[in-house]
Amino acid sequence: MNNFGYLRAGDVAEAVRAGQAPAVRFLAGGTNLLDLIKYEVEQPAALIDINRLPLRTIEAHEGGLRLGALATNAETAYHPEIAQRYPLLSSTILAGASAQLRNAATNGGNLLQRTRCLYFYDPASPCNKRAPGSGCGALGGVNRGLAILGASSQCIATYPGDMAVALAALEARVQVSGPAGARTIALADFHRLPGDEPSRDNTLTPGELITAINLPDEDFSQHYTYLKIRDRLSYAFALVSVAVVLRLAADGIIAEARIALGGVAPKPWRVPAAEALLVGQRPSAEAFGAAASRLLAGAVGQGENDFKIELAHRAIVRACWQAAAGTPQSQTDKHIR
Numbered sequence: 001m002n003n004f005g006y007l008r009a010g011d012v013a014e015a016v017r018a019g020q021a022p023a024v025r026f027l028a029g030g031t032n033l034l035d036l037i038k039y040e041v042e043q044p045a046a047l048i049d050i051n052r053l054p055l056r057t058i059e060a061h062e063g064g065l066r067l068g069a070l071a072t073n074a075e076t077a078y079h080p081e082i083a084q085r086y087p088l089l090s091s092t093i094l095a096g097a098s099a100q101l102r103n104a105a106t107n108g109g110n111l112l113q114r115t116r117c118l119y120f121y122d123p124a125s126p127c128n129k130r131a132p133g134s135g136c137g138a139l140g141g142v143n144r145g146l147a148i149l150g151a152s153s154q155c156i157a158t159y160p161g162d163m164a165v166a167l168a169a170l171e172a173r174v175q176v177s178g179p180a181g182a183r184t185i186a187l188a189d190f191h192r193l194p195g196d197e198p199s200r201d202n203t204l205t206p207g208e209l210i211t212a213i214n215l216p217d218e219d220f221s222q223h224y225t226y227l228k229i230r231d232r233l234s235y236a237f238a239l240v241s242v243a244v245v246l247r248l249a250a251d252g253i254i255a256e257a258r259i260a261l262g263g264v265a266p267k268p269w270r271v272p273a274a275e276a277l278l279v280g281q282r283p284s285a286e287a288f289g290a291a292a293s294r295l296l297a298g299a300v301g302q303g304e305n306d307f308k309i310e311l312a313h314r315a316i317v318r319a320c321w322q323a324a325a326g327t328p329q330s331q332t333d334k335h336i337r
């Protein structure tokens with residue numbers, strides 16, 4: 001058993017101050033962190049409980065919405081304004097985990113959930129993300145669920161979450177408070193590729209606390225979808241997921257397209273050049289196929305996960321059709337038609 005300290009932070013300043021100590025972790029819903037502690041993947045010196053901080057509000061902000069870091073995934077998905085104005089986000093959150101988990105999981109914690117790579121969860125195995133310099137068991141090992149894009153020779157883990165994939169397509173911004181003050185990070189810059197430092201999943205600096213996630217004032221409520229392909233129809237992480245938002249002109253021509261992939265890379269994966277291929281086009285198999293090929297340019301399998309390249313191509317094309325037709329994937333009837 002590993003002893004650890006516990007502090008219940010009274011305000012953001014106290015949390016940030018305490019968060020600067022070595023090996024401390026913020027505790028939100030605890031649905032990922034406590035598992036990691038039980039598996040001895042994380043061995044924090046202290047937990048800073050942030051649950052009493054006033055960061056649970058969902059409110060109007062610069063024409064868009066500000067989601068408190070401590071609003072739960074359920075509160076966020078079922079918030080009437082999110083369901084109406086940002087249905088992609090509601091749908092994506094509801095594709096994840098289970099009702100019980102979504103009631104406990106918070107928006108901030110969701111962004112920071114860690115990979116589901118088996119080697120990361122097994123302290124007896126080599127894993128450069130968990131124990132820098134120990135090697136990567138997944139290379140040449142069990143890698144069916146792992147990355148085909150953005151990996152390195154040090155790490156092929158994926159970022160497992162759903163919500164961040166929708167937030168990437170919506171171009172959300174993450175608001176943080178830290179020892180150097182407050183700053184805002186574009187979602188695209190929030191998670192990082194492993195390179196030769198896989199232990200760092202994101203661009204937060206020590207002691208930085210997520211306080212909110214800002215959704216811009218944009219309307220993609222007509223043409224959107226979140227298509228999640230997984231081994232079973234619920235309570236499973238994505239093998240491949242695709243968030244698509246489109247803006248169609250009155251004549252049906254695509255005026256704007258955003259496509260983000262989940263389950264295939266260490267971060268939500270967007271390729272602006274692929275999206276640009278769709279602008280000025282009519283929805284068609286050729287246009288969507290070309291965008292999919294561009295998105296997946298450079299994709300590499302590691303053996304067991306080779307199938308993901310073709311699966312992702314097909315999922316992208318299907319998701320684009322669903323978005324164009326305005327018939328998004330239902331997250332309550334999860335059968336894929």
Ligand SMILES: Cc1cc2nc3c(=O)[nH]c(=O)nc-3n(C[C@H](O)[C@H](O)[C@H](O)COP(=O)(O)OP(=O)(O)OC[C@H]3O[C@@H](n4cnc5c(N)ncnc54)[C@H](O)[C@@H]3O)c2cc1C
Pocket residue numbers: 025026027028029030031032033034035050069070095096097098101104105106107108109110111112113160161162163208209210211235236237238
């Ligand atoms: C069985 C199971 C199935 C799941 N399935 C899915 C799924 O299909 N899709 C999906 O997306 N997710 C899934 N999840 C993951 C789940 O969504 C996350 O565990 C959850 O969102 C994490 O939020 P939390 O508030 O519990 O975070 P915690 O566990 O409390 O924290 C996670 C990490 O974030 C840090 N942290 C938390 N809040 C902040 C903050 N405000 N600022 C800075 N750091 C912070 C913590 O220190 C910790 O490192 C699943 C989880 C389980 C256990």
